Structures are given as structure tokens and as C-alpha cells.
Amino acid sequence: MNGKVIGIGLVAAAVIAGAGMYYLQVYAFYDRLPADTVLHVAPADGGVPRVLAVQDFEGVDATSSPLRFRACFRLADAAQIADAEPVANPLPLIAPGWFSCFDAAALGAALERGEARAFVAEHEIARGVDRVIAVFPDGRAYAWHQLNGTLEE
The missing domain is CATH 1.20.5 (Single alpha-helices involved in coiled-coils or other helix-helix interfaces)
Incomplete structure (x- = not known):
């Protein structure tokens, strides 16, 4: 017994x-981010990042890791990313299941098929981490943080 x-x-x-x-x-x-969260985009010429005009912003972030940031939004005007720096290998990271607007698998597949394009939003948002934005032609956009490879150097 x-x-x-x-x-x-x-x-x-x-x-x-x-x-x-x-x-x-x-x-x-995870903490939900306010709807007025400011996002930037890095121009390809290395200039100063510009503030993006976004709508319908939903986002989550955590202080426990720089890789936990995820966001879904619409660009007010797609022309604001015309000179943005493209990302060679965008790899959207999986969001928590309760943050339903961000589907990393579907987003990754759309990027591979060329249905969306990915840009650097901000370099070194944290050491070795960049913020990436993926944009669809209809203005839907998604953002996440991913490792940039500088930690290996």
C-alpha cells in the first residue's frame, strides 16, 4: 500500500x-500590446527607420525573450515600404495558440510561394535579433522577431 x-x-x-x-x-x-504601438521600417539604403502608419494592430510581446514578439495589422499605404530592405530568409515563429491572428505556418508558406514579401523593420531590436515585417499585396501585414546571425560572428 x-x-x-x-x-x-x-x-x-x-x-x-x-x-x-x-x-x-x-x-x-505574454502581454498584449496596445493598439497604438509604433512600428518602424528600415530603408534599404541604411537610412533612419521610418514610422509606419498601421491600422487594426494586434500584438503580443514578452520581456522573457526578445523572440516572443508577434503582431498582425494592416498597412495604411503599401507605398511606405517601397524602399524597405528585403529579408533574405524570413522565418516566422509560431505564436501562442490563443493569439489567433498570427498563423506562422500559413505565413511561411505564403512567403515561399511569393504571395507575401518580407522586409527588415528594425535591425538589432535586441542583440542578434531583427524585427521582420511580411506584407501581402492587399495590405495585410505581420511582424515577428528573428535571429539575424550576428551572434555567430
């Missing part, structure tokens, strides 16, 4: 720890 109690206690502790870890990874550290 004593072994059953210990076994049940170990299983219960593992289930509680697993549920706690899941909650911490998916919900605890």
Missing part, C-alpha cells in the same frame, strides 16, 4: 509540474 501512495504522489507532482510549465510557456509571460 505504501508504494501506491508514493507512486500516486509522484504522478500527481509530475502532472502539476507539467501543467504549470505549459501555463508559463503559453500564457504567463
Whole structure:
């Protein structure tokens, strides 16, 4: 009988720890960003990043990692990215399931098919991390942070 109690206690502790870890990874550290969050775009000539005029902004971020930023929005005018610096290898990162406007798999597939184009929004938003914006012809846009390779140098 004593072994059953210990076994049940170990299983219960593992289930509680697993549920706690899941909650911490998916919900605890994310904060919703305000609708008036300012986004920039970096011109290809290396000039000063410009503020983008955006609409319908939804975003999340976390202080626990610079890679947790995700955003969905519409560009007020697609011409504001005409001289933006393209990204050679855009890799959208998966957002938490509850942030439903950002579908990394669908966005990555659209980028591969050429249905959307990706640009550098800001270089070195954190050490070794760039902010990337993907834009569709209809003005839908998505942003995320991705590693830029400078940490390997």
C-alpha cells in the first residue's frame, strides 16, 4: 500500500509540474500590446527607420525573450515600404495558440510561394535579433522577431 501512495504522489507532482510549465510557456509571460504601438521600417539604403502608419494592430510581446514578439495589422499605404530592405530568409515563429491572428505556418508558406514579401523593420531590436515585417499585396501585414546571425560572428 505504501508504494501506491508514493507512486500516486509522484504522478500527481509530475502532472502539476507539467501543467504549470505549459501555463508559463503559453500564457504567463505574454502581454498584449496596445493598439497604438509604433512600428518602424528600415530603408534599404541604411537610412533612419521610418514610422509606419498601421491600422487594426494586434500584438503580443514578452520581456522573457526578445523572440516572443508577434503582431498582425494592416498597412495604411503599401507605398511606405517601397524602399524597405528585403529579408533574405524570413522565418516566422509560431505564436501562442490563443493569439489567433498570427498563423506562422500559413505565413511561411505564403512567403515561399511569393504571395507575401518580407522586409527588415528594425535591425538589432535586441542583440542578434531583427524585427521582420511580411506584407501581402492587399495590405495585410505581420511582424515577428528573428535571429539575424550576428551572434555567430
